[in-house]
Amino acid sequence: MTLLDTEPIAIEAKKNARYYLDQAFYYTTLIFALTIAVALGWIILQIGITAFPAIEKFGLGFLTSTTWDPVRNIYGVLPQIYGTIVSALIALLVAVPLGLGIAVFLSEDFLPTFVSIPIAFAIELLAAIPSVVIGLWGIFVLIPFLRPFYGFLYTYLGWIPLFGSSPRGNSILTLGLVLAFMILPLITSISRGTLVSLPPHLRQGAMALGATRWETILRVLIPAGFSGIVGSVMLALGRAMGETMAAAMLVGNANRINISLLEPGSTIASLIASQFGEAGREQVSALLYAGLVLMILTLMVNILAEIIIQKFQNVER
Amino acid sequence: MTGLSQPNTPESDTVQLAKVWTSMRNLFGLFMTSLTGLFAVIAVIPLAAIIINVAAQGLPLINFDLFTKLPPPPGLSGGGLGNAIVGTLIVLAIAVVISVPIGVLGAVWLSEFGRGTKIAYWVRFSANVLSGVPAIIAGLFSYTIIVMTMGSFSAFAGGVALAVVMLPIVMRTAEEGLVLVPEDVRLAAFGLGATRFEVVSRVVLPAALPSIATAVTLAVARAGGEAAPLLFTALNNNFWSTDLFRPIATLSVQVYFFAIIPYKPQQDLAWAGALVLLAIILFVSITSRVLTRKRVY
Numbered sequence: 238m239t240l241l242d243t244e245p246i247a248i249e250a251k252k253n254a255r256y257y258l259d260q261a262f263y264y265t266t267l268i269f270a271l272t273i274a275v276a277l278g279w280i281i282l283q284i285g286i287t288a289f290p291a292i293e294k295f296g297l298g299f300l301t302s303t304t305w306d307p308v309r310n311i312y313g314v315l316p317q318i319y320g321t322i323v324s325a326l327i328a329l330l331v332a333v334p335l336g337l338g339i340a341v342f343l344s345e346d347f348l349p350t351f352v353s354i355p356i357a358f359a360i361e362l363l364a365a366i367p368s369v370v371i372g373l374w375g376i377f378v379l380i381p382f383l384r385p386f387y388g389f390l391y392t393y394l395g396w397i398p399l400f401g402s403s404p405r406g407n408s409i410l411t412l413g414l415v416l417a418f419m420i421l422p423l424i425t426s427i428s429r430g431t432l433v434s435l436p437p438h439l440r441q442g443a444m445a446l447g448a449t450r451w452e453t454i455l456r457v458l459i460p461a462g463f464s465g466i467v468g469s470v471m472l473a474l475g476r477a478m479g480e481t482m483a484a485a486m487l488v489g490n491a492n493r494i495n496i497s498l499l500e501p502g503s504t505i506a507s508l509i510a511s512q513f514g515e516a517g518r519e520q521v522s523a524l525l526y527a528g529l530v531l532m533i534l535t536l537m538v539n540i541l542a543e544i545i546i547q548k549f550q551n552v553e554r
Numbered sequence: 555m556t557g558l559s560q561p562n563t564p565e566s567d568t569v570q571l572a573k574v575w576t577s578m579r580n581l582f583g584l585f586m587t588s589l590t591g592l593f594a595v596i597a598v599i600p601l602a603a604i605i606i607n608v609a610a611q612g613l614p615l616i617n618f619d620l621f622t623k624l625p626p627p628p629g630l631s632g633g634g635l636g637n638a639i640v641g642t643l644i645v646l647a648i649a650v651v652i653s654v655p656i657g658v659l660g661a662v663w664l665s666e667f668g669r670g671t672k673i674a675y676w677v678r679f680s681a682n683v684l685s686g687v688p689a690i691i692a693g694l695f696s697y698t699i700i701v702m703t704m705g706s707f708s709a710f711a712g713g714v715a716l717a718v719v720m721l722p723i724v725m726r727t728a729e730e731g732l733v734l735v736p737e738d739v740r741l742a743a744f745g746l747g748a749t750r751f752e753v754v755s756r757v758v759l760p761a762a763l764p765s766i767a768t769a770v771t772l773a774v775a776r777a778g779g780e781a782a783p784l785l786f787t788a789l790n791n792n793f794w795s796t797d798l799f800r801p802i803a804t805l806s807v808q809v810y811f812f813a814i815i816p817y818k819p820q821q822d823l824a825w826a827g828a829l830v831l832l833a834i835i836l837f838v839s840i841t842s843r844v845l846t847r848k849r850v851y
Contacts, residue, residue, distance in 0.1 A: 255749055262751035266663035269656045271673070273721060274680035280687070280695045280718070287698040335593050342590035356594055358843070363601045365839040367779025369806045370828045373813045374604050377611075377821070418600045425597070451583040472686060479688025481782035482810060506690050506782070513697075513786040528694045532687065539686035543679060 284532060288525035299526060305492045305508075307516070312523035314530060316494045320409060320502035321531070324488065325477040327413025327498070328420055333470055335417070336424030341454055343425070344432040357429070364422035372486030375415050380406035380487070383414075387499055402497040407489030410498040415483050420473035427472065427546075431465030432458060464545050471542030475535045481506040505531040605832070612829025615822050620830075625792060625808070631819035635827050637794050641709065641802040642778065645788055648713025648798070649720055649777055654770055657724025661769075662754055664725070665732035666740075678726075685722035692718035693783030701787060709795075709802040712788025719780055720773035727772055731765020732758060764845050771842035775835050781806035805831050 285292075291299070295312060302313020339360065343353045387404030394400045439461055443453040459466070489501020490511050505527050513524055574580065619634040626633035660677070668674035696715035701707055735758050743753040759766070781804075789801040790811060805827050812824035 259749035259751045262754070263663075263667060266659045266667065267673075270660035270663040270668065270677045270725075272656050273660060273684060273725060274677055276718065276721065277680045277684050277687075280691065283698045284691070284694055287702070335597060338590035338593040339597055342587075342594050347587060347591070356598065359598050359601055360594075362836065362839060363597070365775055365779075365835055366601070366604060367781070367806055367828075367831055367835060369779065369781040369810050369813075370608060370832055371604065373809060373824055373828050374607055376813055378603070378607050418597075421597055449579050449583050451586045452579065454586075475686045475688075479686075479690065481688065481690040482806075486810070486813060506688060509690055509694070510782060510785055514789070525694060525698070528691060532691050535686060535688055535691075536683065539683050542686070543682050 281529075281532065281536075284525055284529050288522055288529050290519070291522040291526040292529075295523070295526070299523075300530065303492075303494065307512075307520050310519045310523075312520070312526075314505060314508070314527050316492055317503050317505045317508045317527065318530070319494050320488065321478050321504040321506070321534070323498070324409050324412045324416060324484070324502070324504060325474055327410065328416035328477045329470065329474060331414065331417035332421045332424055332473060336421050336469075336473075337428055337459075337466065339421075339425045340428035340432060341459075344429045345450065345454060345458075357425075360422050360425050363418065368419065368480060368482040369486075371415060371419065372483045375411065375483060375487045379415065380411060383411060391499060398496045399498050402495070402500050404499040405489065405501055407487055407501045408499050409488060409495075409502040412484055412488040412502075412504070413498070415487055416477045416480055419480060419483065420477050423473045423476060424469050427469030428462070428466050431462040431469070435461055464548060468542045468546035471538050471545065475538040475542065478504075478538070479506060479531065479535050481510050485510040505534075605836075608825065608828050608832050611822075611825035612827075615826035616829065620823075620826055624794065625803075625812075625823060626819060628815060628820060629817045631822075633823070635803075635805065635808055635823060635830070637791065638803040638805045638808040638827065639830065640794070640796070641788070641791070642805045644709055644796065644798070644802060645712040645716060645784065645804055646774060646778055648710060649716035650770065650774065652713065652717035653720040653724055653773065657721050657769070657773075658728050658759075658766055660725045661728035661732055662759075664729045666750070666754055666758065678729075681722040681725050684718075685726070688782075689719050689780050690782040690785075692716075693785060693787050696783065696787045704799070706799065707787060707789035707801040708799045709788055710798045712784045712802065712804065715783035715787045716777040716780060719783060720777045723773040723776055724769045727769035728762075728766050731762045731769065734765065735761045768842045768845045771838050771845065775838040775842065778838070779806055779831060779835050781810050785810075 291312065295302070299313055300318065301315055302311075303315045304311050304313050305316075306312070342348075343357050347353075348356075384404065384406060387406075387408075387410070390400045391402070391404050435458055439457055440453055443457040444450075448456070484504045484507035488504055488507050490503050490507055491501035492503055493500075495502060509524050509528055509531075512520065516524055617634075619632065620636075621634060621639060622636045623632070623634035624637055625635060664674050664677060668677070693715045695718060696711045700711040700714055704711075739757055739761060740753055743757045748756070784804050784807050788804055788807070790807050791801045791803045795802050809824045809827040809831065812820040812827065815821065
């Protein structure tokens with residue numbers, strides 16, 4: 238029998254060129270996948286190292302000082318932190334009800350799909366418009382349009398400190414309103430995704446108990462999707478705090494803290510954008526310190542948002 | 555609004571089954587429906603206003619010179635944004651060359667080899683967090699690693715900054731597309747004796763090509779409009795430059811500088827530049843949308 242005399246066929250992979258190519262491919266993809274995690278760490282480290290001279294010199298006092306004086310090389314970013322947070326809060330105040338309302342309106346079959354899909358698409362396109370174009374539009378169209386409203390606010394509500402100064406166009410309030418429209422697509426699309434992915438028996442159960450459509454939405458669906466909605470709001474907050482070009486063009490870049498929202502202010506991002514180009518060495522270090530503060534603020538918000546959204550998705554499955 | 559838990563009043567002997575349109579519950583629903591409908595209309599207004607305004611201001615200024623000439627000195631009219639358009643293409647090309655191979659191959663690992671592993675979880679987590687990092691931080695990063703070491707602002711530094719912006723978008727979108735390729739296709743290829751490299755390069759990647767194109771176009775649309783990371787990496791340049799290691803003009807940065815200059819001819823150029831930028835980005839975004847719809851599987 239010649240058949241039995243043949244060598245047994247090797248089933249295990251032969252270590253030939255094909256095998257090594259395959260191994261090389263596997264490790265290449267693994268290294269590239271890890272690149273993104275490495276990049277995140279490297280960014281924090283690199284900005285921290287370059288900002289170190291300023292961190293050493295000003296310490297945490299940098300966060301509570303209101304002086305920004307390149308001539309004497311004394312730096313503090315309290316007005317910028319204030320402006321960043323206040324403008325982002327105004328944006329959330331406007332965008333959360335608006336975005337959530339639209340998410341409900343588009344997800345709960347109020348409209349036939351051939352109407353709701355183009356609306357959803359239009360709102361997503363809003364996210365694609367470059368912020369520098371929104372800034373340009375803000376300077377030449379939105380600010381002249383808003384001026385009469387600001388005049389009205391000052392004349393009739395001027396007794397409230399928030400509106401207690403004669404209005405300029407460039408102000409924290411203008412930036413907040415523009416940021417609201419820039420983060421609206423994010424809130425709408427994530428909240429809508431959350432509402433759509435809720436199990437249908439929640440809706441059916443509430444309806445079977447005799448709830449109207451809106452009672453179902455407000456008492457069952459929104460509480461059930463709450464963490465997804467909170468996650469979307471956190472992501473939007475991070476986006477609003479980091480927005481640069483619209484801020485640099487619309488906030489007025491005034492290095493002061495003003496209670497009045499109609500006054501010009503400044504944000505961390507707008508400070509970096511408007512000063513980096515002409516900065517000397519110590520100022521660059523201070524600006525990088527400011528960048529590190531912004532990075533830490535947005536990282537905390539984003540990581541929290543990620544955790545909330547992932548928790549929610551795990552519950553769903 | 556009456557509650558779900560409120561019991562029927564015992565006095566009522568006949569139960570009303572017909573829907574009463576004037577009951578508080580129905581009026582409330584009607585009110586909420588119209589309110590959220592109004593919200594949807596309000597949200598579309600700024601989009602329409604921006605597109606209409608930019609088109610109205612920019613269209614009369616679109617001419618041949620805009621695409622071929624250099625910008626004029628402050629206060630003078632004429633000229634164009636030719637160098638900025640070329641510069642945008644160069645910087646974007648650098649960013650694509652860096653971010654697309656890393657993003658797509660990283661996505662291959664996530665979808666083909668790393669499913670369900672701890673490493674994949676953290677890679678995905680980093681990608682999501684990185685996509686939330688403000689774009690200006692990407693600029694600062696590129697400044698510290700490239701501009702400071704090489705001693706000059708450059709197109710290359712701008713490309714690296716935009717690559718950081720693009721990388722998480724490419725990786726996450728490509729992964730979503732790769733996961734959609736059915737498992738049977740892979741098993742069939744493995745059954746024929748293909749190695750992992752052959753399965754991915756000959757079967758999975760070609761099948762996922764539309765999704766990968768979507769990933770790249772989405773990232774390009776996002777990065778093409780960014781000015782913040784370029785302000786102190788590519789900087790700006792009033793002259794023609796194709797040198798990768800010299801400062802270079804880009805459309806978005808040019809629009810920013812011309813918008814805040816108090817000269818009418820420059821502001822006009824800003825509007826024309828904004829229109830070109832908006833046209834490119836809307837075209838690319840809509841293309842990526844159409845590509846997504848035409849999934850093979």
